[in-house]
Amino acid sequence: METLINAIRQYIPLTPEEIQIIERLFQSRRLMEGAHFLEEGKVCRYLGFIEKGLIRYYISDEGQEKTIYFNQEGDFICNYQSFLPQKPSVVAMQALEDTELQVISYEDLQIFYRQVSGGERFGRLGIEQVFLSSSEQVRSLYSDPPAVRYQHFLDSYPKLVQRLQQYYIASYVGIKPQSLSRIRKRLTP
Amino acid sequence: METLINAIRQYIPLTPEEIQIIERLFQSRRLMEGAHFLEEGKVCRYLGFIEKGLIRYYISDEGQEKTIYFNQEGDFICNYQSFLPQKPSVVAMQALEDTELQVISYEDLQIFYRQVSGGERFGRLGIEQVFLSSSEQVRSLYSDPPAVRYQHFLDSYPKLVQRLQQYYIASYVGIKPQSLSRIRKRLTP
DNA sequence: CGTTCAGTTGACTAAGGTCAATTCCCGTGG
Protein backbone atom coordinates (compact mmCIF):
# COMPACT_ATOMS: atom_id res chain seq x y z
CA MET A 1 0.00 0.00 0.00
CA GLU A 2 2.83 2.40 0.76
CA THR A 3 4.40 1.81 -2.61
CA LEU A 4 1.06 2.67 -4.17
CA ILE A 5 0.83 5.91 -2.20
CA ASN A 6 4.36 6.76 -3.25
CA ALA A 7 3.59 5.98 -6.86
CA ILE A 8 0.62 8.35 -6.80
CA ARG A 9 2.73 10.99 -5.06
CA GLN A 10 5.08 10.93 -8.01
CA TYR A 11 2.30 12.69 -9.86
CA ILE A 12 0.28 14.69 -7.31
CA PRO A 13 0.55 15.76 -3.64
CA LEU A 14 -1.68 13.90 -1.18
CA THR A 15 -3.08 15.08 2.15
CA PRO A 16 -3.45 12.61 5.03
CA GLU A 17 -7.22 12.64 4.46
CA GLU A 18 -6.74 11.79 0.82
CA ILE A 19 -4.46 8.94 1.76
CA GLN A 20 -7.27 7.57 3.90
CA ILE A 21 -9.65 7.87 0.98
CA ILE A 22 -7.21 5.94 -1.18
CA GLU A 23 -6.81 3.26 1.47
CA ARG A 24 -10.56 2.81 1.50
CA LEU A 25 -10.96 2.74 -2.28
CA PHE A 26 -8.17 0.28 -3.08
CA GLN A 27 -8.17 -3.33 -1.96
CA SER A 28 -5.46 -5.96 -1.83
CA ARG A 29 -5.52 -8.82 -4.25
CA ARG A 30 -3.31 -11.77 -4.84
CA LEU A 31 -2.86 -13.83 -8.00
CA MET A 32 -1.19 -17.21 -8.15
CA GLU A 33 1.17 -17.85 -11.02
CA GLY A 34 -0.92 -18.62 -14.07
CA ALA A 35 -4.05 -16.96 -12.69
CA HIS A 36 -5.79 -14.29 -14.69
CA PHE A 37 -6.29 -10.67 -13.77
CA LEU A 38 -8.58 -10.42 -16.78
CA GLU A 39 -9.89 -13.12 -19.06
CA GLU A 40 -10.72 -12.75 -22.72
CA GLY A 41 -14.33 -11.76 -23.23
CA LYS A 42 -14.74 -10.40 -19.71
CA VAL A 43 -15.06 -6.74 -18.82
CA CYS A 44 -12.02 -5.23 -17.10
CA ARG A 45 -13.54 -3.91 -13.88
CA TYR A 46 -10.37 -3.01 -12.04
CA LEU A 47 -7.34 -0.84 -12.37
CA GLY A 48 -4.42 -2.44 -10.56
CA PHE A 49 -1.07 -1.52 -9.13
CA ILE A 50 1.57 -4.26 -8.92
CA GLU A 51 3.35 -4.41 -5.58
CA LYS A 52 5.15 -7.60 -6.48
CA GLY A 53 5.01 -9.91 -9.46
CA LEU A 54 4.64 -9.92 -13.19
CA ILE A 55 1.70 -9.71 -15.59
CA ARG A 56 1.53 -10.37 -19.31
CA TYR A 57 -1.08 -9.11 -21.75
CA TYR A 58 -1.96 -11.43 -24.58
CA ILE A 59 -4.45 -12.01 -27.35
CA SER A 60 -5.60 -15.42 -28.53
CA ASP A 61 -5.40 -15.74 -32.25
CA GLU A 62 -6.62 -18.94 -33.81
CA GLY A 63 -5.35 -20.99 -30.94
CA GLN A 64 -2.08 -19.10 -30.70
CA GLU A 65 -1.43 -16.71 -27.84
CA LYS A 66 0.38 -13.51 -28.71
CA THR A 67 1.92 -11.67 -25.81
CA ILE A 68 1.85 -7.96 -26.50
CA TYR A 69 2.97 -6.39 -23.22
CA PHE A 70 4.36 -6.93 -19.75
CA ASN A 71 4.00 -5.09 -16.46
CA GLN A 72 5.90 -5.58 -13.24
CA GLU A 73 6.37 -4.16 -9.74
CA GLY A 74 5.57 -0.47 -9.56
CA ASP A 75 3.43 -0.48 -12.69
CA PHE A 76 -0.24 0.27 -12.95
CA ILE A 77 -2.05 -2.37 -14.96
CA CYS A 78 -5.26 -2.16 -16.85
CA ASN A 79 -6.72 -3.04 -20.18
CA TYR A 80 -8.07 0.43 -20.90
CA GLN A 81 -9.69 -0.78 -24.11
CA SER A 82 -12.08 -2.76 -21.94
CA PHE A 83 -11.94 -0.69 -18.76
CA LEU A 84 -12.75 2.73 -20.17
CA PRO A 85 -15.82 1.80 -22.19
CA GLN A 86 -16.56 -1.13 -19.80
CA LYS A 87 -16.98 -3.58 -22.63
CA PRO A 88 -15.68 -7.13 -23.19
CA SER A 89 -11.96 -7.47 -23.65
CA VAL A 90 -10.06 -9.06 -26.51
CA VAL A 91 -6.91 -8.93 -24.44
CA ALA A 92 -6.28 -11.23 -21.48
CA MET A 93 -4.01 -10.46 -18.53
CA GLN A 94 -2.25 -13.25 -16.69
CA ALA A 95 0.19 -13.46 -13.79
CA LEU A 96 3.48 -15.11 -14.75
CA GLU A 97 4.54 -15.19 -11.11
CA ASP A 98 2.68 -15.05 -7.83
CA THR A 99 1.57 -11.45 -7.84
CA GLU A 100 0.38 -8.96 -5.21
CA LEU A 101 -1.76 -6.05 -6.27
CA GLN A 102 -3.75 -3.13 -5.06
CA VAL A 103 -6.89 -2.78 -7.16
CA ILE A 104 -9.61 -0.19 -7.54
CA SER A 105 -12.92 -0.73 -9.28
CA TYR A 106 -14.10 1.39 -12.17
CA GLU A 107 -16.76 3.01 -9.99
CA ASP A 108 -14.38 3.71 -7.14
CA LEU A 109 -11.90 5.23 -9.55
CA GLN A 110 -14.56 7.77 -10.52
CA ILE A 111 -14.90 8.56 -6.83
CA PHE A 112 -11.14 8.90 -6.61
CA TYR A 113 -11.20 11.39 -9.48
CA ARG A 114 -13.80 13.47 -7.64
CA GLN A 115 -12.67 13.21 -4.03
CA VAL A 116 -8.91 13.56 -4.40
CA SER A 117 -8.02 17.11 -5.33
CA GLY A 118 -5.44 16.18 -7.97
CA GLY A 119 -7.41 13.11 -9.01
CA GLU A 120 -8.20 14.10 -12.56
CA ARG A 121 -4.67 15.36 -12.97
CA PHE A 122 -3.27 12.05 -11.76
CA GLY A 123 -5.51 10.25 -14.23
CA ARG A 124 -4.27 12.42 -17.04
CA LEU A 125 -0.59 12.17 -16.16
CA GLY A 126 -0.79 8.45 -15.61
CA ILE A 127 -2.43 7.64 -18.89
CA GLU A 128 -0.06 10.01 -20.64
CA GLN A 129 2.82 7.80 -19.54
CA VAL A 130 1.07 4.63 -20.64
CA PHE A 131 0.28 6.23 -23.96
CA LEU A 132 3.89 7.21 -24.54
CA SER A 133 4.90 3.63 -24.07
CA SER A 134 2.24 2.47 -26.50
CA SER A 135 3.35 5.03 -29.07
CA GLU A 136 6.91 3.79 -28.82
CA GLN A 137 5.67 0.27 -29.36
CA VAL A 138 3.84 1.35 -32.50
CA ARG A 139 6.91 3.15 -33.80
CA SER A 140 9.06 0.13 -33.20
CA LEU A 141 6.61 -2.27 -34.83
CA TYR A 142 6.72 -0.14 -37.97
CA SER A 143 10.43 0.64 -38.02
CA ASP A 144 12.46 -2.01 -36.32
CA PRO A 145 13.15 -5.47 -37.71
CA PRO A 146 12.77 -8.36 -35.23
CA ALA A 147 16.47 -8.54 -34.35
CA VAL A 148 16.46 -4.88 -33.37
CA ARG A 149 13.24 -5.20 -31.42
CA TYR A 150 14.73 -8.10 -29.52
CA GLN A 151 17.94 -6.23 -28.77
CA HIS A 152 15.96 -3.18 -27.62
CA PHE A 153 13.97 -5.35 -25.29
CA LEU A 154 17.13 -6.84 -23.81
CA ASP A 155 18.60 -3.38 -23.35
CA SER A 156 15.45 -1.78 -21.95
CA TYR A 157 14.39 -4.51 -19.55
CA PRO A 158 17.47 -6.58 -18.67
CA LYS A 159 16.09 -7.59 -15.29
CA LEU A 160 12.71 -8.52 -16.69
CA VAL A 161 14.27 -10.72 -19.36
CA GLN A 162 15.68 -12.95 -16.61
CA ARG A 163 12.16 -13.67 -15.43
CA LEU A 164 10.59 -14.47 -18.80
CA GLN A 165 10.51 -17.56 -20.92
CA GLN A 166 11.91 -17.01 -24.35
CA TYR A 167 8.71 -17.74 -26.20
CA TYR A 168 6.99 -14.87 -24.43
CA ILE A 169 9.73 -12.57 -25.62
CA ALA A 170 9.51 -13.99 -29.15
CA SER A 171 5.81 -13.26 -29.10
CA TYR A 172 6.36 -9.69 -27.91
CA VAL A 173 8.97 -9.19 -30.63
CA GLY A 174 6.36 -10.39 -33.10
CA ILE A 175 7.92 -13.66 -34.27
CA LYS A 176 7.86 -17.40 -33.50
CA PRO A 177 10.16 -18.97 -30.89
CA GLN A 178 12.08 -20.80 -33.60
CA SER A 179 12.81 -17.54 -35.36
CA LEU A 180 13.97 -15.87 -32.17
CA SER A 181 16.24 -18.79 -31.55
CA ARG A 182 17.84 -18.32 -34.96
CA ILE A 183 18.14 -14.57 -34.46
CA ARG A 184 19.87 -15.15 -31.14
CA LYS A 185 22.35 -17.41 -32.84
CA ARG A 186 23.09 -14.75 -35.43
CA LEU A 187 23.55 -12.10 -32.73
CA THR A 188 26.14 -14.13 -30.77
CA PRO A 189 28.96 -15.33 -33.02
CA MET B 1 -13.35 27.94 -33.73
CA GLU B 2 -16.92 26.85 -33.12
CA THR B 3 -16.16 23.30 -34.12
CA LEU B 4 -13.33 23.33 -31.59
CA ILE B 5 -15.65 24.56 -28.84
CA ASN B 6 -18.14 21.86 -29.75
CA ALA B 7 -15.42 19.24 -29.71
CA ILE B 8 -14.38 20.25 -26.21
CA ARG B 9 -18.01 20.31 -25.12
CA GLN B 10 -18.28 16.67 -26.07
CA TYR B 11 -16.15 16.06 -22.99
CA ILE B 12 -16.86 18.86 -20.51
CA PRO B 13 -19.34 21.72 -20.05
CA LEU B 14 -18.03 25.21 -20.78
CA THR B 15 -19.19 28.55 -19.37
CA PRO B 16 -19.17 31.65 -21.58
CA GLU B 17 -16.14 32.93 -19.65
CA GLU B 18 -14.31 29.69 -20.30
CA ILE B 19 -15.11 29.93 -23.97
CA GLN B 20 -13.46 33.33 -23.96
CA ILE B 21 -10.41 31.86 -22.27
CA ILE B 22 -10.25 29.19 -24.95
CA GLU B 23 -10.59 31.77 -27.70
CA ARG B 24 -7.64 33.64 -26.25
CA LEU B 25 -5.45 30.56 -25.79
CA PHE B 26 -5.97 29.01 -29.22
CA GLN B 27 -4.82 30.61 -32.45
CA SER B 28 -5.64 29.90 -36.09
CA ARG B 29 -3.08 28.35 -38.30
CA ARG B 30 -3.01 27.34 -41.91
CA LEU B 31 -0.86 24.76 -43.62
CA MET B 32 -0.45 24.44 -47.37
CA GLU B 33 -0.48 20.96 -48.83
CA GLY B 34 2.92 19.42 -48.21
CA ALA B 35 3.78 21.79 -45.36
CA HIS B 36 4.79 20.38 -41.99
CA PHE B 37 3.00 20.78 -38.70
CA LEU B 38 6.05 19.19 -37.08
CA GLU B 39 9.41 18.30 -38.57
CA GLU B 40 11.61 15.43 -37.51
CA GLY B 41 14.07 16.50 -34.83
CA LYS B 42 12.01 19.51 -33.76
CA VAL B 43 10.10 19.78 -30.50
CA CYS B 44 6.32 19.60 -30.85
CA ARG B 45 5.24 22.86 -29.25
CA TYR B 46 1.58 22.82 -30.19
CA LEU B 47 -1.49 20.75 -29.77
CA GLY B 48 -3.78 21.24 -32.76
CA PHE B 49 -7.38 20.76 -33.74
CA ILE B 50 -8.14 20.20 -37.41
CA GLU B 51 -11.01 22.30 -38.72
CA LYS B 52 -10.40 21.25 -42.30
CA GLY B 53 -7.77 19.12 -43.98
CA LEU B 54 -5.67 16.07 -43.46
CA ILE B 55 -2.43 15.32 -41.62
CA ARG B 56 -0.19 12.29 -41.79
CA TYR B 57 2.34 11.17 -39.18
CA TYR B 58 5.48 9.52 -40.51
CA ILE B 59 8.94 8.40 -39.54
CA SER B 60 11.95 8.49 -41.81
CA ASP B 61 13.76 5.24 -41.88
CA GLU B 62 16.95 5.00 -43.91
CA GLY B 63 15.55 7.28 -46.56
CA GLN B 64 12.14 5.61 -46.54
CA GLU B 65 9.15 7.37 -45.06
CA LYS B 66 6.74 5.22 -43.10
CA THR B 67 3.32 6.70 -42.52
CA ILE B 68 1.98 5.48 -39.22
CA TYR B 69 -1.18 7.53 -38.69
CA PHE B 70 -3.65 9.99 -40.14
CA ASN B 71 -5.85 12.68 -38.66
CA GLN B 72 -8.60 14.68 -40.31
CA GLU B 73 -11.33 17.25 -39.62
CA GLY B 74 -12.55 17.13 -36.05
CA ASP B 75 -9.43 15.41 -34.72
CA PHE B 76 -6.96 16.76 -32.24
CA ILE B 77 -3.41 16.32 -33.47
CA CYS B 78 -0.22 16.14 -31.54
CA ASN B 79 2.90 14.08 -31.29
CA TYR B 80 2.62 13.48 -27.57
CA GLN B 81 5.95 11.66 -27.52
CA SER B 82 7.57 14.98 -28.25
CA PHE B 83 4.95 17.32 -26.82
CA LEU B 84 4.62 15.88 -23.31
CA PRO B 85 8.31 15.73 -22.45
CA GLN B 86 9.06 18.65 -24.82
CA LYS B 87 11.90 16.83 -26.49
CA PRO B 88 12.89 16.36 -30.16
CA SER B 89 10.53 14.28 -32.25
CA VAL B 90 11.27 11.20 -34.31
CA VAL B 91 7.87 11.52 -35.93
CA ALA B 92 7.04 14.19 -38.50
CA MET B 93 3.57 15.56 -39.21
CA GLN B 94 2.68 16.82 -42.66
CA ALA B 95 -0.43 18.24 -44.29
CA LEU B 96 -1.61 16.16 -47.25
CA GLU B 97 -4.15 18.85 -48.17
CA ASP B 98 -4.47 22.53 -47.42
CA THR B 99 -5.32 22.41 -43.75
CA GLU B 100 -6.88 24.80 -41.26
CA LEU B 101 -6.15 24.37 -37.58
CA GLN B 102 -6.65 25.84 -34.16
CA VAL B 103 -3.49 25.40 -32.14
CA ILE B 104 -2.51 25.89 -28.52
CA SER B 105 1.04 26.00 -27.21
CA TYR B 106 2.32 23.67 -24.53
CA GLU B 107 2.46 26.52 -22.02
CA ASP B 108 -1.02 27.77 -22.83
CA LEU B 109 -2.38 24.25 -22.51
CA GLN B 110 -1.13 24.20 -18.93
CA ILE B 111 -3.04 27.44 -18.40
CA PHE B 112 -6.08 25.82 -19.97
CA TYR B 113 -5.80 22.92 -17.53
CA ARG B 114 -5.75 25.36 -14.61
CA GLN B 115 -8.24 27.99 -15.71
CA VAL B 116 -10.97 25.86 -17.23
CA SER B 117 -12.82 24.01 -14.50
CA GLY B 118 -13.00 20.69 -16.33
CA GLY B 119 -9.61 21.24 -17.93
CA GLU B 120 -7.75 18.34 -16.39
CA ARG B 121 -10.73 16.13 -16.99
CA PHE B 122 -10.81 17.13 -20.64
CA GLY B 123 -7.12 16.33 -20.88
CA ARG B 124 -7.65 12.92 -19.37
CA LEU B 125 -10.69 12.02 -21.47
CA GLY B 126 -9.08 13.26 -24.63
CA ILE B 127 -5.88 11.32 -24.25
CA GLU B 128 -7.88 8.27 -23.20
CA GLN B 129 -9.51 8.28 -26.62
CA VAL B 130 -6.20 8.68 -28.41
CA PHE B 131 -4.73 5.90 -26.35
CA LEU B 132 -7.57 3.54 -27.21
CA SER B 133 -6.88 4.12 -30.86
CA SER B 134 -3.18 3.47 -30.34
CA SER B 135 -3.92 0.25 -28.44
CA GLU B 136 -6.09 -0.96 -31.28
CA GLN B 137 -3.27 -0.23 -33.68
CA VAL B 138 -0.89 -2.30 -31.57
CA ARG B 139 -3.35 -5.17 -31.39
CA SER B 140 -3.84 -5.13 -35.12
CA LEU B 141 -0.10 -4.98 -35.86
CA TYR B 142 0.36 -8.13 -33.80
CA SER B 143 -2.71 -10.04 -34.93
CA ASP B 144 -3.81 -9.04 -38.36
CA PRO B 145 -2.05 -9.96 -41.58
CA PRO B 146 -1.62 -7.12 -44.11
CA ALA B 147 -4.69 -8.04 -46.15
CA VAL B 148 -6.88 -7.83 -43.06
CA ARG B 149 -5.30 -4.58 -41.95
CA TYR B 150 -5.99 -3.12 -45.36
CA GLN B 151 -9.58 -4.27 -45.37
CA HIS B 152 -10.12 -2.89 -41.87
CA PHE B 153 -8.76 0.44 -42.98
CA LEU B 154 -11.12 0.52 -45.95
CA ASP B 155 -14.04 -0.39 -43.72
CA SER B 156 -13.16 2.02 -40.92
CA TYR B 157 -12.27 5.07 -42.99
CA PRO B 158 -14.00 4.76 -46.36
CA LYS B 159 -14.16 8.51 -46.87
CA LEU B 160 -10.55 9.03 -45.88
CA VAL B 161 -9.36 6.38 -48.32
CA GLN B 162 -10.69 8.49 -51.20
CA ARG B 163 -8.35 11.29 -50.22
CA LEU B 164 -5.17 9.22 -49.81
CA GLN B 165 -2.63 7.95 -52.26
CA GLN B 166 -2.25 4.24 -52.15
CA TYR B 167 1.37 4.26 -51.04
CA TYR B 168 0.41 6.09 -47.87
CA ILE B 169 -2.10 3.39 -47.12
CA ALA B 170 0.45 0.67 -47.92
CA SER B 171 2.81 2.29 -45.48
CA TYR B 172 0.15 2.46 -42.78
CA VAL B 173 -0.67 -1.19 -43.38
CA GLY B 174 3.02 -1.93 -42.92
CA ILE B 175 3.96 -3.09 -46.41
CA LYS B 176 5.38 -1.73 -49.69
CA PRO B 177 3.14 -0.25 -52.41
CA GLN B 178 3.92 -3.19 -54.69
CA SER B 179 2.71 -5.64 -52.08
CA LEU B 180 -0.48 -3.70 -51.47
CA SER B 181 -1.11 -3.70 -55.19
CA ARG B 182 -0.83 -7.49 -55.27
CA ILE B 183 -3.05 -7.85 -52.20
CA ARG B 184 -5.69 -5.68 -53.85
CA LYS B 185 -5.63 -7.90 -56.89
CA ARG B 186 -6.14 -10.96 -54.70
CA LEU B 187 -9.05 -9.30 -52.89
CA THR B 188 -10.98 -8.45 -56.07
CA PRO B 189 -11.32 -11.48 -58.34
C1' DC C 1 15.63 -42.88 -14.63
C1' DG C 2 11.79 -41.29 -17.43
C1' DT C 3 8.55 -37.52 -18.37
C1' DT C 4 7.78 -32.98 -19.71
C1' DC C 5 8.40 -28.77 -21.74
C1' DA C 6 11.48 -25.10 -23.44
C1' DG C 7 14.78 -24.32 -26.68
C1' DT C 8 17.46 -25.52 -30.83
C1' DT C 9 18.22 -27.13 -35.40
C1' DG C 10 17.26 -28.70 -40.19
C1' DA C 11 14.52 -28.91 -44.50
C1' DC C 12 11.18 -26.82 -46.81
C1' DT C 13 7.30 -23.30 -47.72
C1' DA C 14 5.07 -18.90 -47.90
C1' DA C 15 4.88 -14.09 -48.20
C1' DG C 16 6.66 -9.73 -48.48
C1' DG C 17 10.75 -7.09 -50.36
C1' DT C 18 13.59 -5.58 -54.23
C1' DC C 19 14.56 -4.16 -58.80
C1' DA C 20 13.05 -3.03 -63.05
C1' DA C 21 9.87 -2.53 -66.83
C1' DT C 22 5.31 -1.20 -68.13
C1' DT C 23 0.83 0.85 -67.81
C1' DC C 24 -2.32 4.16 -66.06
C1' DC C 25 -3.86 8.61 -64.88
C1' DC C 26 -4.04 13.39 -65.04
C1' DG C 27 -2.65 17.87 -65.73
C1' DT C 28 -0.14 20.97 -68.74
C1' DG C 29 1.21 23.13 -72.88
C1' DG C 30 1.53 23.27 -77.75
Added chain:
DNA sequence: CCACGGGAATTGACCTTAGTCAACTGAACG
Protein backbone atom coordinates in the same frame (compact mmCIF):
# COMPACT_ATOMS: atom_id res chain seq x y z
C1' DC D 1 -8.07 18.85 -78.89
C1' DC D 2 -4.34 16.15 -78.68
C1' DA D 3 0.42 15.00 -77.31
C1' DC D 4 3.57 14.80 -73.87
C1' DG D 5 5.53 14.46 -69.12
C1' DG D 6 5.69 12.77 -64.55
C1' DG D 7 4.24 10.51 -60.67
C1' DA D 8 1.41 6.57 -59.11
C1' DA D 9 0.15 2.01 -59.66
C1' DT D 10 0.76 -2.44 -61.59
C1' DT D 11 3.23 -6.44 -63.05
C1' DG D 12 7.05 -9.83 -63.55
C1' DA D 13 11.33 -12.20 -62.01
C1' DC D 14 13.96 -13.07 -58.34
C1' DC D 15 15.60 -12.61 -53.33
C1' DT D 16 15.24 -12.52 -48.35
C1' DT D 17 13.27 -13.73 -44.19
C1' DA D 18 10.03 -15.58 -41.17
C1' DG D 19 6.76 -19.54 -40.79
C1' DT D 20 5.92 -24.49 -40.64
C1' DC D 21 6.72 -29.14 -39.48
C1' DA D 22 9.32 -32.25 -37.36
C1' DA D 23 13.22 -34.17 -35.02
C1' DC D 24 16.43 -33.64 -31.44
C1' DT D 25 18.72 -31.74 -27.19
C1' DG D 26 18.78 -30.27 -22.57
C1' DA D 27 17.46 -29.08 -18.17
C1' DA D 28 14.00 -29.60 -14.27
C1' DC D 29 11.45 -32.48 -11.50
C1' DG D 30 9.20 -36.16 -9.60
